Amino acid sequence: MPDTDKDIAGTDFSGPDETGHFGPYGGMFVGETLIRAVTELAEAYTELSSNREFWKGFDADLADYVGRPSPIYLAERLSDACNGARIWLKREDLNHTGAHKVNNTIGQALLARHMGKTRLIAETGAGQHGVASATVAARLGLQCRVYMGAEDIVRQAPNVYRMKLLGAEVVPVESGSRTLKDAMNEALRDWATHVDNTYYIIGTVAGPHPYPQMVRDFQSVIGREARSQILERTGALPEALVACVGGGSNAIGLFHPFLADNGVAMYGVEAAGLGLETPDHAAPLCAGRPGVLHGNRTYLMTDEHGQILDTHSISAGLDYPGVGPEHSWLKDLKRVQYVGATDAEALEAFHQLTRLEGIIPALESSHALAWATRLAAGMTSGQNILVNLSGRGDKDIEAVARLEGADFGSISGVGR
Amino acid sequence: MSRISQCAARASAQGRGLLIPYLVAGDPDFDTSLEIMHELVRQGADMIELGIPFSDPSSDGPAIQRGVERALAGGANLNGVLELAAKFRVGDTQTPIVLMGYLNPIEIMGYAQFTERCARADVDGVLVVDMPPAEAGDLPALLSGREIDRIFLVSPTTTAARAKEIIECTSGYLYYVSLKGVTGAALEDRESVAENIVRLREWTALPVVVGFGIRDVETALAMSELGDGIIIGSALVERIGQLPWASGRKADCISEAVALIGAVRQALDAREGTGELNS
Numbered sequence: 001m002p003d004t005d006k007d008i009a010g011t012d013f014s015g016p017d018e019t020g021h022f023g024p025y026g027g028m029f030v031g032e033t034l035i036r037a038v039t040e041l042a043e044a045y046t047e048l049s050s051n052r053e054f055w056k057g058f059d060a061d062l063a064d065y066v067g068r069p070s071p072i073y074l075a076e077r078l079s080d081a082c083n084g085a086r087i088w089l090k091r092e093d094l095n096h097t098g099a100h101k102v103n104n105t106i107g108q109a110l111l112a113r114h115m116g117k118t119r120l121i122a123e124t125g126a127g128q129h130g131v132a133s134a135t136v137a138a139r140l141g142l143q144c145r146v147y148m149g150a151e152d153i154v155r156q157a158p159n160v161y162r163m164k165l166l167g168a169e170v171v172p173v174e175s176g177s178r179t180l181k182d183a184m185n186e187a188l189r190d191w192a193t194h195v196d197n198t199y200y201i202i203g204t205v206a207g208p209h210p211y212p213q214m215v216r217d218f219q220s221v222i223g224r225e226a227r228s229q230i231l232e233r234t235g236a237l238p239e240a241l242v243a244c245v246g247g248g249s250n251a252i253g254l255f256h257p258f259l260a261d262n263g264v265a266m267y268g269v270e271a272a273g274l275g276l277e278t279p280d281h282a283a284p285l286c287a288g289r290p291g292v293l294h295g296n297r298t299y300l301m302t303d304e305h306g307q308i309l310d311t312h313s314i315s316a317g318l319d320y321p322g323v324g325p326e327h328s329w330l331k332d333l334k335r336v337q338y339v340g341a342t343d344a345e346a347l348e349a350f351h352q353l354t355r356l357e358g359i360i361p362a363l364e365s366s367h368a369l370a371w372a373t374r375l376a377a378g379m380t381s382g383q384n385i386l387v388n389l390s391g392r393g394d395k396d397i398e399a400v401a402r403l404e405g406a407d408f409g410s411i412s413g414v415g416r
Numbered sequence: 417m418s419r420i421s422q423c424a425a426r427a428s429a430q431g432r433g434l435l436i437p438y439l440v441a442g443d444p445d446f447d448t449s450l451e452i453m454h455e456l457v458r459q460g461a462d463m464i465e466l467g468i469p470f471s472d473p474s475s476d477g478p479a480i481q482r483g484v485e486r487a488l489a490g491g492a493n494l495n496g497v498l499e500l501a502a503k504f505r506v507g508d509t510q511t512p513i514v515l516m517g518y519l520n521p522i523e524i525m526g527y528a529q530f531t532e533r534c535a536r537a538d539v540d541g542v543l544v545v546d547m548p549p550a551e552a553g554d555l556p557a558l559l560s561g562r563e564i565d566r567i568f569l570v571s572p573t574t575t576a577a578r579a580k581e582i583i584e585c586t587s588g589y590l591y592y593v594s595l596k597g598v599t600g601a602a603l604e605d606r607e608s609v610a611e612n613i614v615r616l617r618e619w620t621a622l623p624v625v626v627g628f629g630i631r632d633v634e635t636a637l638a639m640s641e642l643g644d645g646i647i648i649g650s651a652l653v654e655r656i657g658q659l660p661w662a663s664g665r666k667a668d669c670i671s672e673a674v675a676l677i678g679a680v681r682q683a684l685d686a687r688e689g690t691g692e693l694n695s
Contacts, residue, residue, distance in 0.1 A: 019550065029519060029546045031475040032582075033596055036573040175481055176471060185474040192475065193597035195573060292519040292546065293472060305493035306521030307471040 011333060013259040015326060020209020020296075023332065025325035028208045030295045033192045037200075038295075042210040044115050049217065054110065061106045062221060065139070066096045068103075069225040072233065072386070077356040078373065085239065085379035087372055089359070089389040090226045090254065099362065099391030100222060100250045101132035105201055107218035109136035112199035119143040119194065122201045123187040125152055125180035125246070126317030126364065127159025128391055129203030134168035144168040147186040149179035152316045159395050177310045180320045184294050204247025205324030208295030212324050219253025226386055227257050234384055240265040240375060243388040244367040245285065245338065246318035248327045250390035255336060265337070268327060269371040271313035272340030282311035284323050285331050285338035298325040314343035314403070315363035315396075341370035349373060350393065350400065362391035363399070419540045420512040420565050420588040423462055424623040424644065433684045434589075434625055434645025437652050437677050438465040438516065440483035442492025444656075446500050451667070452656065453504050455674045457511050460681025464504075465543070465647060468497050468517025475518075475545045477600035479650035482657055494521040494530075502537035514541035514567060514588070522555070531558040541565035541588045549585040556585060569593050572612060580619055589623040590616065592643060599628055600650030610642045636680040637687060651676060 015022040020042070028038055048054045062068040070091045079086045092100040105122075112120060120137045122144070124130030130146040137144030146163055150172040153160050163170050176182035184202075191200040205212045205219070230238055241258060243251035245268040258264045273281030281287065284299040291300040293308060301309040301321035313319040330336040341349075349369035354360045361369060365388070372387045379385070393400075401407070417425070427434050437456050441449050453464055469487040473480060494517075501513050515534065522530045522544065534542065542559055549556070549568060556566045565588030570579050573596060583590065594609050609626065616624050626639040627647030640646045655673040 027551050028548065029551050030548070031545050032548065032569040032571040033475070033573055033593060035548055035571075035578070036575065175485070181472060185472050188474040189477070189598045195596055289524075291523050294474070295546070297523075300520070302520060302524060304524065305495065306524035307488065307493065308520070 011335065013335070015329060016209060016213050020213065022212070022326045022329035025290070025298050025328040026209055026212055026296050028295065029292050029297065030208045031192065033195065034188070037191065037195045038208045038210070040115070045111060045210050045214050048111060048114060057110060058107055061110070062103065066102055066106065067094065068221065069229070070094050072226060072229045075353070075357050078353060079376065081352070081356060082373050082376035084381065085376040085383040085385045086381065087376055088230060088238065088384060088386045090222060090386060092222060092250065092388060092390045093359070093361065093365070093392035097128070097132050097135050098394065099128040099132070100219060100253060100388070101129045101203060102135065103221055103253070104203065104215050104218045104249060105129070105132040105136045108199070108201045108214070109140055109142070112142065112201070113140055115199065117197060117199035119145070119198045120201055121145050121147070121187050121190050121198055122203060123147045123180065123183035124203060125149070125183070125319055126315065126362070127152070127156040127163065127395060128317060130168070130170070131159050131162050131166070133201050133203070134163040134166035137168060138166045145190070146170050147173050147183040147190070149177070149183050150174050151178040152180065152183070155316050155399055156395060158398065179311070180316070181294070181308065181322070188294070204249040205252050205326060206247045206294055206296060206298065206322055212296065212326055215249050216252045216256055216326060219249050220256045222250065222253035222388065223255060223257035226254060230384065230386055237261050237264050238384040238386040239263070239379065240267060240385045242267045242269060242368045242372040242375065242385060244269045244318060244364050244390060245323060245327060246271065246282070246320050246364060247322070248324040250388050252324060252326055254388045255330070259335060266335065267371055267375065268336050268338045269367045270338060270340045271315060271318035271367060272342040273312040273314070275342055276340050279309070280312035281340065282313040282319050282321065283340045284321060285327060286340045290328065293322045296325045298322050298328045299331070314346055315367065317362070317364040318367065339371055341367040345370040347400070347403070354393070359389070360393035360397070361389055362393045363396045365390045418563060418565050418588060420463065420514070423512050424589060427462055428623070428644065433640040434462045434623065435460055435677065435681055435684060436463045436465055436625060436645055436647045437461050438467060438647055438649030439656065440467040440469055440480065440487050440653055441497040441500050442469055442487035442490055443483040443653065444486045445490045446492065446496050448670070449500055450503055451670050452674060454507060455670050456677055457508060459674050459678035461511065461677055462645070463512040463514060465514045465516045465649070466497060466501060468494055468515055468521055470518040470521055473518065475598055477598040477650060479600045479654040479657070483653040486657060494525055498533045498537045498539070501539050505538040512540040514543055515539055516543040517545065519544050519547045527553065527555045527558055531555070531562055531564065534559070534564055535562040539564060541567050543567040543569070543591065545569070549582060552585070560587070567591055570616065572596055572608060576615070579616060583620045583622065586622060589625050589644070590620060591647070592616065592624050592626045593628045594626050594639060595629045606638055606642070609639065613642050632676070633679050633683045637683055640684055648677065648680065
């Protein structure tokens with residue numbers, strides 16, 4: 001365990017600055033056509049975020065519609081298996097729509113309505129953000145179009161159908177690597193074209209200012225709840241927090257309310273794919289370098305010519321070559337340690353939690369579990385690790401069956 | 417006076433609208449791009465915008481996206497673009513070259529090295545689509561130090577106050593984006609473009625050129641009347657992509673692909689000959 005006390009004493013974590021920068025990261029790197037849209041959004045959010053009524057409405061929706069607060073759960077059998085620290089799970093998988101993503105879409109949809117926008121667009125990788133966007137659009141009676149990489153549409157078929165059931169139009173993106181980053185390019189193009197009536201719900205803490213700040217603020221409900229829940233249950237703060245990092249919204253949501261807590265170590269777990277030493281991963285913080293993509297300066301997977309590299313992860317939700325700029329900053333400040341879990345390690349953790357606790361985790365969250373179990377094994381039974389179980393794995397069972405060579409149709413007894 | 421300013425001044429003195437084609441450098445390969453550039457000049461281009469291929473062109477429509485994908489498939493990168501510009505300059509000392517692209521390749525090369533390489537290649541201007549002036553860091557100062565023009569965009573959504581700030585940072589020419597959307601989409605109505613350009617002219621003596629939706633001779637003529645010149649990108653890139661390179665002599669194919677530029681040149685000159693300019 002790193003001695004974080006020395007490292008962070010006196011550090012100011014109150015980013016971003018007025019222009020949306022977290023140290024050298026973040027910012028507003030968009031084409032001129034979108035400048036007015038992001039500026040207006042930043043103004044609207046600044047205005048609304050100081051309005052108590054807005055947050056009251058947000059909290060009420062989270063309580064009645066999402067089912068918050070989500071509990072924390074002591075995974076006793078999993079902890080016993082690690083023979084070390086006790087592992088607590090923040091149960092974002094129990095949220096309506098099955099993941100943390102809905103915290104953000106509820107907040108942004110309220111903002112969209114406040115701004116008088118009638119049409120929502122979103123990008124999605126695993127489909128969780130797309131589902132969460134389609135869900136709030138249905139609830140508020142807004143039009144919704146979701147851009148999704150053609151590759152991901154194949155990997156996440158059940159979520160595609162859910163979005164359609166909810167009334168959203170799902171548009172396959174065939175350009176580039178046909179995954180999340182290309183879906184984001186397409187959503188940016190749509191926004192630039194329909195800027196008057198359209199609100200773009202970015203699903204993570206990346207993108208131009210104010211998205212990294214705004215999405216963090218909406219997701220910070222995770223860490224605020226978790227902090228008081230664990231204090232109540234154990235009488236102390238945990239020794240460590242663990243969360244998976246793709247764009248990084250569930251991680252920042254958990255970490256942010258703990259940043260000033262010197263004794264709490266934090267681990268952001270990136271998708272190490274086939275291994276960080278191979279080109280087949282999605283771990284810009286572990287193995288990338290700073291650059292500019294999708295509106296912000298941040299660590300990226302980029303080659304020496306500045307082309308964005310294709311990424312690989314078993315989990316569509318982590319398959320993104322960038323990461324939220326605040327994570328880049330927290331890495332440089334050494335406040336959070338960024339590490340990787342491979343496809344194989346994530347898959348093992350997926351099965352382990354399923355068998356030991358009766359909870360099927362999302363493949364994204366399985367990366368966090370893989371690291372947490374390893375970390376726990378090196379700690380003592382009096383210590384506590386809090387893991388963000390950011391989503392449930394129902395959406396992944398078909399992909400897991402396929403990976404493991406099982407015929408999903410014959411297992412379920414349903415012909416396909 | 418920079419090569420771009422000289423070129424614009426000459427055109428203005430002759431009462432002639434600037435014609436600026438855009439192509440993706442390295443689409444489908446650098447040798448072909450070089451031939452296309454010379455052919456563009458032969459058919460009447462005043463300057464050339466050379467697109468730097470980038471894997472994630474989020475401000476571009478399908479035509480230029482496909483051009484970029486062709487260039488990347490052929491192994492194009494920023495080094496190659498700079499070499500192409502330098503090679504072009506060997507055969508053409510007159511025509512200004514503007515590099516247009518996204519920030520990441522420049523960021524990864526480093527602003528100082530990029531500027532140095534541009535200067536050595538005798539590049540005349542740089543336009544970075546996703547780098548608004550406020551995020552430009554020391555790049556404008558570096559470029560200015562080597563007398564390379566800094567070109568920025570103004571769009572229909574740009575506020576008056578912001579347009580004035582952008583003008584302060586701009587040299588060479590001001591690029592007016594004639595639509596809300598990506599390259600190659602449908603044009604805004606002519607009246608609003610006209611209004612905005614009249615407004616811009618009150619604030620700057622820089623040439624104002626119009627781009628983003630000009631597909632044919634007709635729209636070229638209409639837009640050219642409103643500003644000091646026009647940029648044609650997607651329509652040209654589409655033609656480069658559609659050519660049957662296997663059949664016929666390569667030079668003929670190229671000449672055919674560029675014929676739109678020649679046709680626009682003729683139409684512009686014919687109209688200007690009848691004294692309709694600035695009517």
